[in-house]
Amino acid sequence: MTQKIDFDALKTISPSEIKPLQVLDENGNVIDPDFFPDLSDEKIVELFKKMLWSRVLDERSTKLNRQGRLGFFAPTAGEEASQIASEFAMEKSDFLLPAYRDVPQLVMHGLPLEKAFLWSRGHVLGNEYADDLAALPPQIIIGAQYVQAAGVALGLKKKGAKNVAYTYTGDGGTSQGDFYEGINFAGAYQAPAIFVVQNNGYAISVPRAVQTVAPTLAQKGLAAGIPGLQVDGMDALAVYLVMSEARKYSVAGNGPVLIETLTYRFGPHTLSGDDPHRYRTAEEEDEWRKKDPLVRVRTYLDKKGLWSAEQEEAVVAEVNEEINEAMKKTEQAPKQKVSEYLQNVFVETPPTLEEQIAKFAAKEEE
């Protein structure tokens, strides 16, 4: 398969030439037929279903949080193109290092939904990963996943695996030292890593412009000598195109790629008390809602006669059922035990912990 994007040229591009790449315009029309991802109609329908799944999951998670049935939740609505289409371009054997908003990708990558819910509720079972799940739990420390992704990528290269490590951070994350260390290490070792910056305009409340005077975040790749590009993060097909092309390029031994998706979260930063109207206007939110990533793909599919209101209704009902089932399993999880915690601190538990294990085991018996 030929590359549609000349990544090598992006290593020396002038920052002023970096422009967000688009495949579909806001009315769902294809901008350039030669610049379209290798996706069958069926696959595009599947991608749209996943985006819809994520939107419903976001809505339900918000409600479940308000009911006290879920814990920590970082809303995802608005970021479906950036999140779901990027994950859609990856293989199960690629290694995912998500940030805390990237739970949908993690579930798509193979984490059972009830485990994602258990993670949200603060239960260790949510983090007990199957051996073949190539992922880490969501990273809380902004940027740490970037240096780790460089390490995973180097490991994959050393093992001769035809896979990439891929990781996500936000616009604020690019201000961390770890952001630069991560892309630079991966560049220095020419390791197969794809670094995604989901630029949703705000790091909680701090606007993108306060993070850096650099006109784009993609151009930060230039300093590390790696290709950096910007993509319309509300355009699922564009995100898919860029990610799948980057994956091909990276797997072929050409080193890492940095991708900035221009996106927007419709909701608050998290459900833990954030009020977006303290830092952004309703007018701005309305402007972005017009770019809703679901609307764009739905319009495209509609025009081709590939999607109907009935299909949508059926998918929404299915997803709701899936969430109900997962929630049931979540609520059946056994109570956590400190005595078990203590046995997970080390692989070889030292004698100094035995006394504490016995103490808590006795308490937990009561």
Place this chain on the structure above:
Amino acid sequence: MAKTTMIKAITQALEEELKRDKNVLVFGEDVGRNGGVFRATDGLQDKIGKDQVFDTPLAESGIGGLAVGLALTGFRPVPEIQFFGFVFEVMDEIAAQIARTHFRLGGTRKMPVTIRAPFGGGVHTPELHSDSLEGLMAQTPGLKVVIPSDPYDAKGLLISAIRSDDPVVFLEHMKLYRSFKQEVPDGAYTVALDKAAIKREGKDVSIITYGYMVHESLRAAEDLAKEGIEAEVVDLRTVSPLDEETILKSVKRTGKVVLVQEAQRQAGINAQVAALIAEKGILSLEAPIGRVDAPDTPYPFSDAEQIWLPNKADIIEKVKETVNF
């Protein structure tokens, strides 16, 4: 078997493990061509190859992240932090990531990482090269913190650390690198990570210590013996988790304790050992626990380090005070 220095014993340990297991990776700043600023990795890149022994860009957090990612892909990383005073740059990766991964993933992933670093005072370094920061590491659940005091232990403990499936912070006192030689067996052997060692037997007082202070304590014990005081010197070797059994047995034998550390007093290893004895060995005590340590300032300007660092005379004074209580 040949007499060798601690630095050479460390190189031997690395070489043994690199050869034994292709998944062992040694990396860090200047560890490749240059063989490390102290030559701990001298010649290893030539002998073993660049796949297993390689330089990194100059960024400690990146080195830590590399270790995490390599461990997740099946390797056994042995990163070097050039001086342990630089650990603050990689604290997140060590304390918040490497130490917690096994726990965070409910035991489904492990971090067989050995972080080596030189540290310790008395060698006239610039700032932030000499600090004793083992207390910071010991406070972190999930880490084993190992500090050898001689070539034999260094080799055996390092081999155990590399083979351990748990993360180990392995601290090498710079003053011990080349100050003396000791018989060290050829080939691989292990020294247990959870056992302290009695480095000198004595019935009158237990001096419990680790690292370079083992030697100041042994010298103090020689002098004290001339005055009829027989001091036992316990080398902790692993400062976290502690070998409680060896400590408490020694205290029971002697009834008197002096704790010696090079680090500042506040929240150090001595404090943990003292608390242990107060909790589980107090009925053996015939005198208050004596403590020898550094004053609670940041590590001093190097021209003043000889006044600041605890030494043989401080130990002798404290032992006499304790014995004559």
